[in-house]
Amino acid sequence: MSDATKVSVALGARSYAIHCGASFAALPATLAPLVRGRRCAVITNTTVQPLYGAPVQAALIAAGATPHLLVMPDGEQHKTMATAERVLEQMAAAALDRGSLVVALGGGVVGDIAGFVAGVFMRGIEFVQIPTTLLAMVDSSVGGKTGVNLAAGKNLVGVFHQPRCVYINWSTLQTLPAREFWAGYAEVIKYGMIADADLFARLERETPALLRAITAAAPTIPNVVGSIIECCCAIKARVVAADERENGLRAILNYGHTFGHAIEQLTGYGTYAHGEAVARGMHAAALLACELGLCPQALVQRQRALLEAAGLPVRFPALEPDQVMAAFQHDKKTSAGSVRFVLPRAIGQVELVNDPPVAALRAALRAAQA
Numbered sequence: 001m002s003d004a005t006k007v008s009v010a011l012g013a014r015s016y017a018i019h020c021g022a023s024f025a026a027l028p029a030t031l032a033p034l035v036r037g038r039r040c041a042v043i044t045n046t047t048v049q050p051l052y053g054a055p056v057q058a059a060l061i062a063a064g065a066t067p068h069l070l071v072m073p074d075g076e077q078h079k080t081m082a083t084a085e086r087v088l089e090q091m092a093a094a095a096l097d098r099g100s101l102v103v104a105l106g107g108g109v110v111g112d113i114a115g116f117v118a119g120v121f122m123r124g125i126e127f128v129q130i131p132t133t134l135l136a137m138v139d140s141s142v143g144g145k146t147g148v149n150l151a152a153g154k155n156l157v158g159v160f161h162q163p164r165c166v167y168i169n170w171s172t173l174q175t176l177p178a179r180e181f182w183a184g185y186a187e188v189i190k191y192g193m194i195a196d197a198d199l200f201a202r203l204e205r206e207t208p209a210l211l212r213a214i215t216a217a218a219p220t221i222p223n224v225v226g227s228i229i230e231c232c233c234a235i236k237a238r239v240v241a242a243d244e245r246e247n248g249l250r251a252i253l254n255y256g257h258t259f260g261h262a263i264e265q266l267t268g269y270g271t272y273a274h275g276e277a278v279a280r281g282m283h284a285a286a287l288l289a290c291e292l293g294l295c296p297q298a299l300v301q302r303q304r305a306l307l308e309a310a311g312l313p314v315r316f317p318a319l320e321p322d323q324v325m326a327a328f329q330h331d332k333k334t335s336a337g338s339v340r341f342v343l344p345r346a347i348g349q350v351e352l353v354n355d356p357p358v359a360a361l362r363a364a365l366r367a368a369q370a
């Protein structure tokens, strides 16, 4: 397709391209160099398989592969070791070997499981991401983080395993429930906030029309969505290329997530969509930045207006402040013993702040709950 574009993730020998277009037309040619004569496992779920399983299988056959379809149940509750083990057994039963390829077709849950099994099957085989949710297109399919949940917490088991390519067909968003679309859009707004003031301004201009198009009785996905996705992928690619293993810069992708994770943890995962918790988290983070004198009140208002234009919630749930403070401790494990916040300085510019004063945190929380 001539309208498709490519973003590359520069990771030396593990570099790969993100193909971004409006159809599966280029899929056979994109996959051909990767699959020649190989067995493939297409990992998807019961919702996505009937929608997009056939064109992807046909593309694999056209590219010269022998695809085996492995369909997992739908839902975050299935992102477990038990599911991973079942999928791994199915891969072995299908006689996949070290030269085989895994194709992840679905949202972030499928992508995380498929990437994980690809990362550990026979000590690691190659895989390709075909994301079908907005969140997976702009976030989870790029960067090589894979994982499954334990009873003790989310994403506690996983490996870094980069895909060989990411193929985005954003017309698949046509069938995505609107609430999932807008939850993913919270991450899109996040990219504007952390790295790209032009993207943010563009979202301010485009969001009202987008909301009308996507919430219409017969939703359509305007072309602008494709170019917004491409822009987000380029930002994520840049961040990941600079810091693949999250030793530094990559932490900025967690903007809104320290507060957001606390919300998800305390309200029970699934009460709010992840993006809805992140939207609230970004609002709280901006208020905290303001409280610490890092940014003006006008930034808080501007971000709030965009989140609300996208129909996203901003108010922090009425949780006990002590509980919220305790929930922050959970994020400590991943950031060397500190509670780390990503805070805005300006639209498109953030900084990391470790262990901000408790009084400022409490004041920001009060304001976020007002």
Ligand SMILES: NC(=O)c1ccc[n+]([C@@H]2O[C@H](COP(=O)([O-])OP(=O)(O)OC[C@H]3O[C@@H](n4cnc5c(N)ncnc54)[C@H](O)[C@@H]3O)[C@@H](O)[C@H]2O)c1
Pocket: 045, 047, 048, 051, 074, 075, 076, 079, 106, 107, 108, 109, 110, 112, 132, 133, 134, 135, 136, 139, 140, 141, 142, 143, 144, 145, 146, 147, 155, 172, 173, 174, 175, 176, 177, 180
């Ligand atoms: N690896 C990473 O870097 C990373 C980053 C962010 C999030 N994640 C993970 O991603 C997961 C969330 O991903 P998600 O938001 O995509 O959720 P999801 O995978 O559960 O998908 C949301 C829902 O949409 C359905 N769906 C998917 N594509 C569809 C389509 N085109 N049409 C209709 N329905 C469709 C799914 O079956 C599901 O019911 C979480 O487990 C999170 O931990 C991982």
Ligand SMILES: [Zn+2]
Pocket: 187, 257, 274, 278
């Ligand atoms: Zn997120």
